[in-house]
Amino acid sequence: MGKSQETWNKKEREKQKQKARKEKEERKKERKENSKSGDLKNMMAYVDENGNITSTPPDPKKKIIVNVEDIEIGVPKQKPVDPKDLIRKGKVTFFSEDKGYGFIRDQQSGESVFVHINSCAEPIQQHSVVTFEVEMGPKGANAVNVKLA
Numbered sequence: 001m002g003k004s005q006e007t008w009n010k011k012e013r014e015k016q017k018q019k020a021r022k023e024k025e026e027r028k029k030e031r032k033e034n035s036k037s038g039d040l041k042n043m044m045a046y047v048d049e050n051g052n053i054t055s056t057p058p059d060p061k062k063k064i065i066v067n068v069e070d071i072e073i074g075v076p077k078q079k080p081v082d083p084k085d086l087i088r089k090g091k092v093t094f095f096s097e098d099k100g101y102g103f104i105r106d107q108q109s110g111e112s113v114f115v116h117i118n119s120c121a122e123p124i125q126q127h128s129v130v131t132f133e134v135e136m137g138p139k140g141a142n143a144v145n146v147k148l149a
Contacts, residue, residue, distance in 0.1 A: 089149060092128045104132060104143050115143040122148050 046057050049064070088106055090113065095102030100117040102124075113134060115124075124130055124146060132143040 086133045087131055088134060089129065089131055090143075092124055092126055092130060095124060095126050095128075102126070104130060104146070106134075111141065113141045113143045114139075115146055119144045120146040122146075124148065 045053050045055065048054050048058050049062050088108060090104040090106045092115075093103050093105045093112065095115070097117070102115050103112045104115050105112055113132070114137075115132070119132075119142065129149045130146050131149050132146040135142050135144045
């Protein structure tokens, strides 16, 4: 007589597979029983006035009404600037005629403003008191229309 093809190891593996299948079926059945599918009320979420997600609907008394005209998108319009405010006084702290640039210390704000020789209406020197206008350039404030005071 021939020996059986099923060994002890094969039987053990088959038992483990059966056990795993049974456990999987039980978990599937448990999930079905615990799920409350179709209950829309439990699935709803609300956002309160502070932006937090809650399970209770927001209070209609706390609703804020916003006027569409009050919403500003972009940069707000600036008021026209008086030309007298643009002209400033300052003292040249550094100026190099060889390099063609220097710096002016503004008397009002105390800021150092860059000045180029092409922006000067008159030749200036170090420690000269000058009047100028400030213009914003790509690297910061620049002095233009520089004249001796």
